[in-house]
Amino acid sequence: MSPPPDAPSGVTRDIGGKVHTAPFSVVTVVHQSAPELRRLLDSLDAHLPVRPEVIVVDSGSGDEGAQIAREWGAIVVDLGENRGFGAASNAGVQRASHDVTALLNPDVELLDDGLTRLVDRARERDALLAPRLLNADGTTQRSAHPRPGRPQALLPALIPPQMLPFAVQERLEPHQATKPRQIGWAIAAALTARTETLKRLGPFDPEAFLFYEDLDLCLRAYAQGIPTELHPDTKLKHTGAHATQPAYGGEPHDLLARRRREVIGARLGNRARALDDAAQALTFATRAAARRALRRDATREAAQLRALLRARKRDP
Numbered sequence: 001m002s003p004p005p006d007a008p009s010g011v012t013r014d015i016g017g018k019v020h021t022a023p024f025s026v027v028t029v030v031h032q033s034a035p036e037l038r039r040l041l042d043s044l045d046a047h048l049p050v051r052p053e054v055i056v057v058d059s060g061s062g063d064e065g066a067q068i069a070r071e072w073g074a075i076v077v078d079l080g081e082n083r084g085f086g087a088a089s090n091a092g093v094q095r096a097s098h099d100v101t102a103l104l105n106p107d108v109e110l111l112d113d114g115l116t117r118l119v120d121r122a123r124e125r126d127a128l129l130a131p132r133l134l135n136a137d138g139t140t141q142r143s144a145h146p147r148p149g150r151p152q153a154l155l156p157a158l159i160p161p162q163m164l165p166f167a168v169q170e171r172l173e174p175h176q177a178t179k180p181r182q183i184g185w186a187i188a189a190a191l192t193a194r195t196e197t198l199k200r201l202g203p204f205d206p207e208a209f210l211f212y213e214d215l216d217l218c219l220r221a222y223a224q225g226i227p228t229e230l231h232p233d234t235k236l237k238h239t240g241a242h243a244t245q246p247a248y249g250g251e252p253h254d255l256l257a258r259r260r261r262e263v264i265g266a267r268l269g270n271r272a273r274a275l276d277d278a279a280q281a282l283t284f285a286t287r288a289a290a291r292r293a294l295r296r297d298a299t300r301e302a303a304q305l306r307a308l309l310r311a312r313k314r315d316p
Contacts, residue, residue, distance in 0.1 A: 027092035043110040086204030107239040114234035130186035131234035147184030149272025157282035185218035219267040253307035
């Protein structure tokens, strides 16, 4: 059906006259993710006026995730093995047949039809568009970040951001933004963009098995004039770490520290990496000291600091 003359670009009308977004693609990578995938697919049905094209990339799962996807009507790409998040996502994006694609982790759930606003925005503007992500308890997730490797990153490492004016706090911690704004990078649990753009970018580095593929993507996109934008009016729930926590027995601090340094060094250079190292180290140290002063557990912060120091020692 063709859109009526008064309909905005990229939308059609159903029989009842309701305006809805034209078809788009969703790519999700599963690895032992059957329960999460079922909830994601149910949320698509619950909140979208029309089903998008859903491409489920199975990276060597041993559960019923692929069967759930097929029964729902999704396209299943069975890789037969775990090639890593980036390579699996790339395989899914290559199958996308619509002009806009949303990359959604299986542990993401729609809360309303806000995803359609990101899809419409992607048709208007060549950018990587991120929604606000919420934790399971409804609090805002730290899913949007400033560009790393800048001197201003030292400020929130020394002064608790909540003690700064909100305008400053919002620049330093963009996940708290109340209006759409450009950011340095966003986690790839939920990113929407033109399919052509994603295919041109990769979207991810296929050589990176896991962690900070999203930082790498956003930095490479920015170098090509494609910004990353946070749109906080669109909210999705994101559980997080459903596959990595069991696989690594907790947070893989050493791998996280090493991967962050690799990406920043490769994309922004050694000076930016040194500045980011300093900001990260100060952040972990001050947080650990503050928690100890309040007689709280500082195990995580201390582990993060030790992992960073080990990574620097291996690669000065």
